[in-house]
Amino acid sequence: MKILVTGGAGFIGSHVVDAYVGAGHQVVVVDNLTTGRREQVNAAAQLYALDIRSPELRDVFERERPDVVNHHAAQASVTASVADPRADAEINVMGTLNLCSLCVQFSVRRIVFASTGGAIYGDPQRIPADEQHPTTPLSPYGIHKLVGEHYVRYFGSGLTWAVLRYANVYGPRQDPHGEAGVVAIFTRAMLDGKAPTIFGDGKQTRDFIYVEDVARANLLATDATASDLANIGTGAETSVNDLARHLASFTGFRGDPLHAAPRPGEVHRIALDVSKARRWLAWSPQTSLMDGLRKTATWLQSTR
Ligand SMILES: NC(=O)c1ccc[n+]([C@@H]2O[C@H](COP(=O)([O-])OP(=O)(O)OC[C@H]3O[C@@H](n4cnc5c(N)ncnc54)[C@H](O)[C@@H]3O)[C@@H](O)[C@H]2O)c1
Structure with missing residues (x-):
């Protein structure tokens, strides 16, 4: 295909491309390289x-x-x-709308x-949250992703769709200098001998899912035929304090993390129920948190 x-x-996305190429698909990538990197694109992909x-997207189709x-x-x-809800909407709503229209055309x-x-x-009112849980996003990012889901569904009358709702994805190639990606940011800081900054008391929890498990879910969702959605995570909560402790053991960091005020828009606790993905896609996470963190730390060490 x-x-x-x-x-x-x-x-x-670059791990998803690798998985598609590995499965024998022909892959075309569209990326404006704002946070993405040319060298991360699989050599077999265009x-x-x-x-x-941009209007030129039509030419690519x-x-x-x-x-x-x-x-x-x-x-x-x-x-x-x-900080800039309008800029987020431009990309995550208008960009998705442009793409969906071309898919139909x-x-x-x-x-x-x-x-x-x-x-x-x-x-969430219950943890782990399943797909039936009410959607009440706390940030423009969450609102616009939900709008994107609706557009995918809306345009899906002539095509089939799959929506994957990711938990907190981590692994090799995550930007350690970005805004998001606590695993990469903490690991980089610790490898450099610097104390990471925890926003809030660190008791907030996240559901950390390894990127190769996410790429595999994309392969299965591509091969599935039904139009449906599923959470992709582990179902387990890990506090940011525990994450910092695990990463200190893999990086040899001995200091204490710093603390700063919690960031607006972020949820306090979350973990995702993934039984739907198990039923629909026969998918389940295969990489334990410890194995995934170790692989990520090894990768970040190699990019020093
Ligand atoms: N990282 C996570 O934990 C997580 C969790 C849930 C959902 N997601 C979703 O997964 C997707 C990938 O996220 P990521 O963490 O790999 O982030 P990322 O920033 O590494 O990837 C986004 C890619 O999109 C490209 N891009 C941005 N704006 C663009 C535009 N207007 N036109 C073309 N390309 C553009 C960037 O250059 C980058 O390569 C996103 O849709 C994100 O919302 C990520």
């Missing part, structure tokens, strides 16, 4: 350095005629969306959309 991956030069909002579109391009930081068979379970449910 020919698959167009938006955001395929980014952290998660890269168009283009914005998903015209030339490539993809069977499937996998949509990972986004403004992916909760904090940046709080060019008879794409299936669209796979990277959404968020971490930012869509709000502070």
Whole structure:
């Protein structure tokens, strides 16, 4: 199959591209390289350095005629969306709308959309949160991802769709200098002998899922035929304090983390119920938190 991956030069998207290439698919990447990096794009994939909002995206569809579109391009930081909701909407709503319209015009068979379970449910009434949990996002990022889901569904009358709501994804290629990505940011700081900064008391919890498990979920969601959505996570809560302790053991860091005020827009506790993904996609996470953190620390060490 020919698959167009938006955001395929980014952290998660580049792993999804690798998984598709490994499965024998022909891959085209559209990425404007704001946070993505050319060198992360699999050599077997064709890269168009283009914005998903640009009129030239039509030319790519015209030339490539993809069977499937996998949509990972986004403004992916909760904090940046709080600071500039309009900029987030431009990319995450208008960009998604532009892409969905082209999928319909060019008879794409299936669209796979990277959404968020971490930012869509709000502070959950029950943990782990399943897909039936009310959606009350606390940030413009969460609101716009939810709008993106609705657009994918709305345009899905002529094509099939899969929405994957990710927990907190971590692993190799995550930007250690970015706004988001606590595992990469803490590990880099610790490897450099610097104390990481925890926003709040560190008792807030996240559901950390390894990026290769997420890439595998994308492969399965591409091959599935039904239009449906599923959480992708582990179901387990890990506090940021515990995460810092684990990472200190892998990096040899001996100091204490610093603390700063909690960041607006972020939920306090979250973990995702993934039984739906197990039933629908026969997917379950295969990488334990300790193995994933060790692999991430090893990778970050090699990029020094
Ligand atoms: N990292 C997580 O924990 C997480 C959790 C839930 C959902 N997601 C979603 O997964 C996707 C990938 O996130 P990531 O963590 O890999 O972030 P990332 O920033 O590494 O990837 C986003 C990619 O999109 C590209 N991009 C941004 N704006 C674009 C535009 N207007 N046109 C074309 N390309 C553009 C960037 O250059 C980058 O390569 C996003 O949709 C994000 O919302 C991520």
